[in-house]
Amino acid sequence: MEKIKELLGKLSDKTKKIIIASVIGVLVIGGAVFAAMSMRQKPxxxxxxxxxxxxxxxxxxxxxxxxxxxxxxxxxxxxxxxxxxxxxxxxxxxxxxxxxxxxxxxxxxxxxxxxxxxxxxxxxxxxxxxxxxxxxxx
The missing domain is CATH 3.30.70.1530 (Hypothetical protein rpa1041)
Known part of the structure; x- marks a missing residue:
């Protein structure tokens, strides 16, 4: 856990924002794909x-x-x-x-x-x- 905190402390603010934006983007795309697949299934x-x-x-x-x-x-x-x-x-x-x-x-x-x-x-x-x-x- 200490190594992760140390690694995050060394990153610049710009890099942290890019990482956060990337994670959010992946989650949004994953949610959209899941929603599309669930709507496609016919009961x-x-x-x-x-x-x-x-x-x-x-x-x-x-x-x-x-x-x-x-x-x-x-x-x-x-x-x-x-x-x-x-x-x-x-x-x-x-x-x-x-x-x-x-x-x-x-x-x-x-x-x-x-x-x-x-x-x-x-x-x-x-x-x-x-x-x-x-x-x-x-």
């Missing part, structure tokens, strides 16, 4: 879960044909959130997937304590989501 949402590997290849091929960005993670196919509904509706209308789950409103909200009325309500929510996604395609 992804799971479109289909539990899809077989063969069917996932078919779906991924279809997504590539349509130029849609995707991520694949152990049977889960993810797409950017803003493209989720229309992409899912388009693929479901074409018959994909034959395995796995497509709309999760019902599956995520039904358990042993759910009443029959709640189950019907979740079925309606699921249906509304599907119809809305299909309408967005047109």
């Amino acid at each position: 992804y949402e799971v479109m289909f879960t539990g899809v077989s590997s063969e069917e996932s290849k078919q779906i991924i091929g279809k997504l590539q044909e349509d130029g849609i960005d995707y991520q694949y993670d152990n049977g889960d196919i993810k797409v950017p959130t803003e493209q989720m509904d229309t992409t899912r509706a388009k693929l479901v209308s074409e018959g994909y997937p034959k395995s796995g789950f497509t709309y999760d409103v019902f599956k995520n909200n039904v358990n042993l304590m759910t009443t029959d009325t709640d189950r019907q309500t979740f079925k309606l929510y699921d249906l509304e989501t599907r119809i809305g996604s299909t309408i967005q395609i047109f």
Whole structure:
């Protein structure tokens, strides 16, 4: 620590200002790069879960044909959130997937304590989501 203090004491004021300005400049540029990279990342949402590997290849091929960005993670196919509904509706209308789950409103909200009325309500929510996604395609 003493050596650092001694070294800094030997530097002129002009040199100290240049060093401080350089450090600040590097921090500002680093912050700008970090901000640009974080804004560039798209939030992804799971479109289909539990899809077989063969069917996932078919779906991924279809997504590539349509130029849609995707991520694949152990049977889960993810797409950017803003493209989720229309992409899912388009693929479901074409018959994909034959395995796995497509709309999760019902599956995520039904358990042993759910009443029959709640189950019907979740079925309606699921249906509304599907119809809305299909309408967005047109």
